[in-house]
Amino acid sequence: MKNIEKIQLSKDGPLVSKLGLGCMRMSSIWGGPTPNETESIATIHEALDNGINFLNTGDFYGSGHNEMLIGKAIKDRRDDAFISVKFGAIFHNGQWLGLDLRPVAIKNFINYSLTRLGIETIDLYQPSRMDDSVPVEDIIGTVADLVKEGKVKHIGVSEITADQLRKANSVHPISALEIGYSLAERGIEADLLPAAKELGIAVVAFANTAEGLLTGDMTAPLPADDYRNHFSRFQGENLIPNLQKVEVLKQLAANKGCTPTQVAIAWVNAQGNHIMPLVSMSRRSRLPENIAAMEIAFTPEEMTLLNSTFAPGAIKGGTYLQR
Helix, strand or coil, rough: CCCEEEECCCCCCCEECCEEEECHHCCCCCCCCCCCCHHHHHHHHHHHCCCCCEEECCHHHHHHHHHHHHHHHCCCCCCCCCECCCCCCCEEECCCEECCCCHHHHHHHHHHHHHHCCCCCEEEEEECCCCCCCCCHHHHHHHHHHHHCCCEEEEEEEECHHHHHHHHHHHHHEEEEEECEEEECCCHHHHHHHHHHHHHHHHECCCCCCHHHCCCCCCCCCCCCCCCCCCCHHHHHHHHHHHHHHHHHHHHHHHCCHHHHHHHHHHHHHHCCCCCEEEECCHHHHHHHHHHCCCCCCHHHHHHHHHHHHHCCCCCCCCHHHC
């Protein structure tokens, strides 16, 4: 078993693995095929065997399929796993319709999640994002009531502003902020990250490779049926200059004897002891590379090169974070 470093969720929160396993890609994404379930469950088991206990899902991933899958995987290993669940996103036929963050909806969502997961308490429960349709106080207050009922242990938030984070934390202590963060997506460094650090809230950072941009495998143009064509970051006028910057990442990775993906994960990991890279996987073969990325260190010169090449705003175009 690898010695995975731990991270504390909030000042008095639980200790979990500093590398998180994102389970989203174990279910159908945007109407695509569902990965092999046996392999997905084996990936969860191997992650747990290696000390990765933070499992991240959403009740809308695969219309509940993801939660049922995790439920099967942890059936006899509940004590080994820390389950993080997002709620509130509404999809139909693979299409995003919006959010439902009403208290009555949240009280409905939680019971379905508990049933699909086959557990009595969700470790971390969080709205998938905020849209101002329901006051933050009502959303967090409702989840706080679920804590009192014993259905939730800790409250998280996802993809919100610094002001919303402060407001949420004033209603009930927030343990974790889930947000997209990578060399390509650094806008949160201005105010959201400082706010989380000030409040003692851990950061669960997803999209470390920026939807594949930082893997070093992407070429222009993307295939016509690639879902990323919908996002301006991956369209021709932006993708070509963006990939030119990735060449710097590829060269640095080659010099260090690792992959661009590992460098991207390692950079996120290096941003603070309160930041967890959340890496999506559906195959066991990805685990060794991603675990090894947590051991990569950078010289001051290497960090300067990365931070200057991928300075905030250097990568052109947006992603689904601006949906």
